Amino acid sequence: MVQTEERSIAIVAMGGHAFMLRGEKGTIEQHQRNAAEISQVIMHLVDRDYNLVITHGNGPQVGNLLLMTELTNDQVPPMPLDVLVAQTEGSLGFILQQALLNQCAKVKIDKRVVTVVSQVVVSRSDPAFSRPTKPIGPFLTKEEAEKRKEELGWVIKEDSNRGWRRVVPSPQPEEVVQRKIIYDSVRAGHIVIACGGGGVPVIKRQDGTFDGIEAVIDKDLTSSVLGTQIKADILIILTEVPCVYLNYGKKDERPLGAVTVTEMEKYLAEGHFAEGSMLPKVRAILNFLERGGKRGLITNPEKLSEALEGHAGTHFVGGY
Amino acid sequence: MVQTEERSIAIVAMGGHAFMLRGEKGTIEQHQRNAAEISQVIMHLVDRDYNLVITHGNGPQVGNLLLMTELTNDQVPPMPLDVLVAQTEGSLGFILQQALLNQCAKVKIDKRVVTVVSQVVVSRSDPAFSRPTKPIGPFLTKEEAEKRKEELGWVIKEDSNRGWRRVVPSPQPEEVVQRKIIYDSVRAGHIVIACGGGGVPVIKRQDGTFDGIEAVIDKDLTSSVLGTQIKADILIILTEVPCVYLNYGKKDERPLGAVTVTEMEKYLAEGHFAEGSMLPKVRAILNFLERGGKRGLITNPEKLSEALEGHAGTHFVGGY
Numbered sequence: 001m002v003q004t005e006e007r008s009i010a011i012v013a014m015g016g017h018a019f020m021l022r023g024e025k026g027t028i029e030q031h032q033r034n035a036a037e038i039s040q041v042i043m044h045l046v047d048r049d050y051n052l053v054i055t056h057g058n059g060p061q062v063g064n065l066l067l068m069t070e071l072t073n074d075q076v077p078p079m080p081l082d083v084l085v086a087q088t089e090g091s092l093g094f095i096l097q098q099a100l101l102n103q104c105a106k107v108k109i110d111k112r113v114v115t116v117v118s119q120v121v122v123s124r125s126d127p128a129f130s131r132p133t134k135p136i137g138p139f140l141t142k143e144e145a146e147k148r149k150e151e152l153g154w155v156i157k158e159d160s161n162r163g164w165r166r167v168v169p170s171p172q173p174e175e176v177v178q179r180k181i182i183y184d185s186v187r188a189g190h191i192v193i194a195c196g197g198g199g200v201p202v203i204k205r206q207d208g209t210f211d212g213i214e215a216v217i218d219k220d221l222t223s224s225v226l227g228t229q230i231k232a233d234i235l236i237i238l239t240e241v242p243c244v245y246l247n248y249g250k251k252d253e254r255p256l257g258a259v260t261v262t263e264m265e266k267y268l269a270e271g272h273f274a275e276g277s278m279l280p281k282v283r284a285i286l287n288f289l290e291r292g293g294k295r296g297l298i299t300n301p302e303k304l305s306e307a308l309e310g311h312a313g314t315h316f317v318g319g320y
Numbered sequence: 321m322v323q324t325e326e327r328s329i330a331i332v333a334m335g336g337h338a339f340m341l342r343g344e345k346g347t348i349e350q351h352q353r354n355a356a357e358i359s360q361v362i363m364h365l366v367d368r369d370y371n372l373v374i375t376h377g378n379g380p381q382v383g384n385l386l387l388m389t390e391l392t393n394d395q396v397p398p399m400p401l402d403v404l405v406a407q408t409e410g411s412l413g414f415i416l417q418q419a420l421l422n423q424c425a426k427v428k429i430d431k432r433v434v435t436v437v438s439q440v441v442v443s444r445s446d447p448a449f450s451r452p453t454k455p456i457g458p459f460l461t462k463e464e465a466e467k468r469k470e471e472l473g474w475v476i477k478e479d480s481n482r483g484w485r486r487v488v489p490s491p492q493p494e495e496v497v498q499r500k501i502i503y504d505s506v507r508a509g510h511i512v513i514a515c516g517g518g519g520v521p522v523i524k525r526q527d528g529t530f531d532g533i534e535a536v537i538d539k540d541l542t543s544s545v546l547g548t549q550i551k552a553d554i555l556i557i558l559t560e561v562p563c564v565y566l567n568y569g570k571k572d573e574r575p576l577g578a579v580t581v582t583e584m585e586k587y588l589a590e591g592h593f594a595e596g597s598m599l600p601k602v603r604a605i606l607n608f609l610e611r612g613g614k615r616g617l618i619t620n621p622e623k624l625s626e627a628l629e630g631h632a633g634t635h636f637v638g639g640y
């Protein structure tokens with residue numbers, strides 16, 4: 001077996017939908033079943049002797065918390081978005097770490113798993129703060145939304161004729177506060193779950209103190225920053241499609257196998273990838289490779305094993 | 321300065337009321353202000369070169385989550401109690417770690433702080449499971465409570481004429497699943513927040529897999545177990561009174577300064593300490609000392625500094 005010190009570090013990013021499939025209401029049984037399935041998939045990486053950091057989204061889960069908050073804010077003091085993100089780091093971290101430990105026990109692999117509640121620094125001067133775009137929480141009537149705007153200072157927006165929603169900024173992640181501890185734990189061979197929901201967004205003041213801020217950070221971009229900070233070898237983004245496509249959904253759709261950074265930057269400039277969907281994933285991997293990462297992979301859980309053999313997925317290879 | 325390797329480890333347990341004072345509704349501002357205050361208190365231990373693990377309760381916070389769950393369970397799938405505990409490990413961990421980092425920045429101490437989402441093993445054969453006693457969540461009418469009993473299998477109980485409540489088991493903690501990672505992080509000099517709310521209760525099956533279970537674990541008893549597992553030198557329990565008293569609240573009330581294990585066991589047998597109040601704290605420290613811990617201290621945040629000088633608090637000294 002390869003020694004711990006020599007093992008490659010893989011950082012694996014998965015969506016909040018890995019735990020709560022589209023159409024599911026998000027019961028605990030659904031979360032547990034999905035977490036068990038994704039844990040089996042993660043074992044492909046454990047089998048290949050990678051040291052692992054796992055990040056995950058929390059969109060549908062924080063959506064449920066926002067709905068609960070909205071329905072009960074006359075009786076329970078509402079917690080701000082940064083605290084709700086921290087809540088999902090706790091709950092999804094627990095569900096996933098337990099599923100991973102159980103999978104390890106089943107296949108008799110001795111691994112420890114830890115969830116680190118992660119703060120991620122964003123800049124107060126990020127342009128995202130003057131132009132909030134990310135819709136969150138339940139749909140409201142125009143009247144309800146206007147009331148929140150007045151009372152709580154929300155920015156609101158009509159969302160595809162389904163109603164009004166709060167929109168929040170989605171700033172760029174700059175650094176993960178707990179990076180050193182994550183680095184030490186993953187080097188020690190533990191599976192580390194970190195930066196759930198993209199991490200809890202915080203502002204760092206001149207004097208070095210932090211302040212939570214109501215925003216959401218794209219989990220793929222955070223994974224890229226964390227991957228760079230912990231010197232990961234490969235950034236793997238698990239999504240809902242088996243690979244990246246050119247002309248996605250069109251007649252001349254073409255899957256991408258292995259691509260260089262230069263090729264991918266060209267496709268990016270040509271507008272092949274959708275904002276809020278494949279675009280941040282491609283950007284995340286390009287950023288990672290530009291800052292010292294060796295490899296990137298985009299695929300879905302079903303294809304991960306094949307992809308690790310080079311027979312599926314979109315592989316980003318170094319070299320310009 | 322003392323080298324990291326030689327530093328003593330202190331494990332400090334505080335109540336959920338450290339973040340949400342009695343009478344407070346639990347707004348984020350209240351949580352942040354209280355966390356900032358307790359962080360200043362914690363600095364007394366950092367100043368004295370202790371390596372620190374901090375555990376905390378979550379009673380009032382999980383109470384708020386249970387109330388939200390109760391009010392919205394027709395619209396959002398209710399999460400079980402173990403997941404709610406994990407949520408508070410995330411939210412309170414974030415609030416406390418940020419307050420601690422901010423306090424360190426203010427006094428220019430370079431410390432890292434990490435919150436570890438902690439699973440704590442309890443035994444399925446613990447007698448607590450056949451006799452649930454711990455009331456949780458909102459007060460209900462008898463009809464509401466009976467309905468939950470029928471639909472969800474709750475055990476319910478009338479609570480001091482204020483209404484009906486759900487009662488859950490409060491089993492003994494046996495081991496902290498993430499103990500190795502907590503041990504490594506605290507030895508490395510990081511402040512570790514762990515076992516929030518007493519930890520997420522889990523059952524360990526024959527095959528080594530875990531299963532979450534609806535129960536609450538006393539956070540002082542968990543702290544005792546964790547303290548033993550990470551070979552802490554001192555277990556400090558911060559509570560609402562400056563020290564332990566004999567004949568508490570009576571005319572002949574007497575504060576205890578330094579006591580031996582033998583003395584304390586005598587007082588315990590004489591029934592001086594109240595169940596659900598001082599009793600588990602005294603038991604927690606006695607267990608810790610019996611299993612290799614060196615010292616124990618019970619005091620309140622206001623008196624901690626004096627107590628560390630030996631001028632306040634109740635000190636448990638080794639030796640029978």
